[in-house]
Amino acid sequence: MPHPTDYRGRFAPSPTGALHFGSLVAALGSWLVARHAGGEWLVRVEDLDPPREVPGAAQAQLRTLEHFGLHADGAIVRQSERGHLYQAALDRLLASGDAFACHCSRGALAASGGIHRRCVPGARRHDPAIRLRVPDRAVIAFDDPVHGRIEQDVATGVGDFVLRRADGPWAYQLAVVVDDADQGITQVVRGADLLDSTPRQILLQQRLGLPTPAYLHLPLVLDGDGRKLSKSQAALPVDDHAPMPALVAAWRVLGQDARAVAEAATPERFLALALPAFEPGRIPRGPVALRAAMHNTGAIDAD
Template sequence: MPYPGAGRFAPSPTGALHRGSLLTAVASWLDARAAGLAWQLRFDDLDSARNVPGAEASICRALEAHALFWDGAIVRQSLRTEQYAHSLATLAKLGLTYCCTCSRLALAGATVYPGTCRARELADIEAAIRFRCPNDMITFEDQCRGPQRINVAAENGDFVVRRRDGVFAYALATAVDDGAAEITRVVRGRDLLQLTGIQLALMDALGLKRPSYAHLPLVVNSTAQKLSKQTHAQPLGDNEALSNLRWTLRALGQPTAETPVRTPEELLSIAVSLWNPDLIPGSDITLAST
């Protein structure tokens, strides 16, 4: 049966699933299933230095243990570099990229790239490639955060789409992948909200169809840090899937089933029928207090 669109979950294989990444997976899965959309699993594994051996398998096992089954083949960004190179060539043909040889030191402390190499016409030798950012307001409606207006040129400046070491930037890869997979719905953490402006600028330039967005609150620890490997987030116990899912549904403000449930599948199928994104809290979720 063809789906009318697709959602996706796109973790980096840098560690096991934890409460924060589970919250994103559950919200994105429910959002897709409630709308009758496909749900794709994609590994953002371009930065190979950060990938942890075994993390991908552990994330897949955890998703399956929590009955978060995906559709179709798993997509790996590391296997799609030809597509990114192709899109980069398209941007270059449009005159929308240039080479940059500024050192990290030269840009230290600058939050907005000052455009140093914009008119230098440097050759692509040991250079990063930047996107010539349009000085336009990118606007979109975020389901969790309301209307958004991001002036990428003013807030980021021309951003890097391919690093000096040849690694494609997350924003380019994500824009290309969301476009290629005809993703219609992106549900992810609010820490990626700023990046959405950059991705939309790229999608617009490449003529790709924009998905709609919902940026979720983050799960934070008692010192308000986002749960991550760096903040020593605890991996989830796959044997506690049912209680992990109950915690996640509560954190997402969703009503819980009246009837007793015995399996993650049952809990999720009821949660799909009750799914109401308007109930997702606006503020971050502190792990200790929930």
């Protein structure tokens, strides 16, 4: 293994159900990148949205990671216990004028495709959202090792985005920025479905004076109809008691040489063989079909 570095990565699942194969790809990919760099790998439970949370899902997901040999370096962090950090960040943004109370309803923003650039005159509600004030031109660019140069004008592409929702919960964009900085994350490795969120997070980091980590976005896994796996009926949970087929399939999704792990019979042996053979440059840019990843592995039923 490489000599220890200051690298720190993380995996941050939402407890909306059992860990499915797409999430396993993100977990394994982030673990491999962190270990390849000789760094630490943390796990954070992103339980910000109680109505969507499935009781017991967080513990079940953590159990699955353990069965798959993916052990966090340090205590598990839960966003539901970190509201004071998010409030402190929000207070700073409000005090500086970078955030504002917004009384606009979703219906009021329908004509602009949901993009907020100015509040509807006279709109009032007892539970306003809090948004980040995005300037008229806010071009954010970053380099992703898999996807190359990414550039977005947050003003025209997203608009003033929500930091705290009107119904109370903290918005993902604020929480993830605060948590990544607080935990000293140096590179965020996650699925390409969050590629579009990264410019918003970088802009928010700049407003809060926080460091910007590097970003790497892993390929999405799609079902037979081309849908993201987490939104598909094919998103069956991986089997805690038969981890090897899913690990091998996830290794394939990451574009790695299947021969390197062919002799692995346990998760521990798989990870021991996978780490020295891992080549980040082989990670594919485009999405990967579930059926192709699962072919001849027996991981889950891909139909």
